[in-house]
Amino acid sequence: AQKVTQAQTEISVVEKEDVTLDCVYETRDTTYYLFWYKQPPSGELVFLIRRNSFDEQNEISGRYSWNFQKSTSSFNFTITASQVVDSAVYFCALSEGGGGNKLTFGTGTQLKVEL
Amino acid sequence: DGGITQSPKYLFRKEGQNVTLSCEQNLNHDAMYWYRQDPGQGLRLIYYSQIVNDFQKGDIAEGYSVSREKKESFPLTVTSAQKNPTAFYLCASSFITGTPTGELFFGEGSRLTVL
Numbered sequence: 001a002q003k004v005t006q007a008q009t010e011i012s013v014v015e016k017e018d019v020t021l022d023c024v025y026e027t028r029d030t031t032y033y034l035f036w037y038k039q040p041p042s043g044e045l046v047f048l049i050r051r052n053s054f055d056e057q058n059e060i061s062g063r064y065s066w067n068f069q070k071s072t073s074s075f076n077f078t079i080t081a082s083q084v085v086d087s088a089v090y091f092c093a094l095s096e097g098g099g100g101n102k103l104t105f106g107t108g109t110q111l112k113v114e115l
Numbered sequence: 116d117g118g119i120t121q122s123p124k125y126l127f128r129k130e131g132q133n134v135t136l137s138c139e140q141n142l143n144h145d146a147m148y149w150y151r152q153d154p155g156q157g158l159r160l161i162y163y164s165q166i167v168n169d170f171q172k173g174d175i176a177e178g179y180s181v182s183r184e185k186k187e188s189f190p191l192t193v194t195s196a197q198k199n200p201t202a203f204y205l206c207a208s209s210f211i212t213g214t215p216t217g218e219l220f221f222g223e224g225s226r227l228t229v230l
Contacts, residue, residue, distance in 0.1 A: 004157075006157075009155070010227065024148060042223055043203070043205075043224040044205075044221040044222060044223045044224065045158075045205065045207075045219070045221040046221075047218045047219065047220075048127045062147075072179075078127065079189075090117040091157060101146055101148075101209045101211070101219060102148075102160060102163060102173070103160075103219065105150075105157040105159055107155055107157040108157050
């Protein structure tokens with residue numbers, strides 16, 4: 001069975017600090033997909049990134065970067081120079097190769113960025 | 116604007132009553148999903164549908180029912196058999212492709228409280 005663990009329940013930082021959100025996953029499949037979603041206070045989840053298990057290249061998008069390491073089954077998310085607008089709950093999720101778009105979500109990390 | 120509309124946003128129900136949550140999408144997506152979100156537990160899949168008139172149980176389907184009579188609509192009924200229905204319910208939709216894209220589009224959710 002697949003599982004996603006986000007051990008950090010809540011993180012508080014001061015604006016402009018860098019912050020890393022951890023995600024550890026478990027799966028028996030060799031083909032799988034990893035995702036990050038953001039849930040602002042309004043409630044809807046917003047898709048941030050998708051990674052497949054064959055692509056271990058790190059990715060950077062503006063202030064966001066993702067570090068995928070199969071050796072440690074981790075897919076961590078870093079926000080550089082955090083801003084108040086980054087305050088949200090962030091979810092890591094996993095989909096196995098034959099699972100269509102059914103995602104298994106972690107429990108989420110509440111990020112609070114303060115002035 | 117294209118998107119997913121969930122209604123009502125807030126709903127109160129007495130114990131023993133069934134209640135139906137509405138989900139409509141105008142994105143022409145094939146698949147639709149219902150997730151339940153509880154504090155500290157992340158999102159859990161209730162039901163999903165990949166085509167009209169067909170749907171499958173997710174991880175926590177007991178006490179819930181759905182229908183998919185139209186591509187645009189996927190209502191969820193929370194029945195009196197659901198032991199702990201107070202939660203935040205999220206509807207999502209996506210295209211279906213050969214490989215999972217994982218880009219689910221979410222509504223803003225419906226918060227159900229049982230009195």
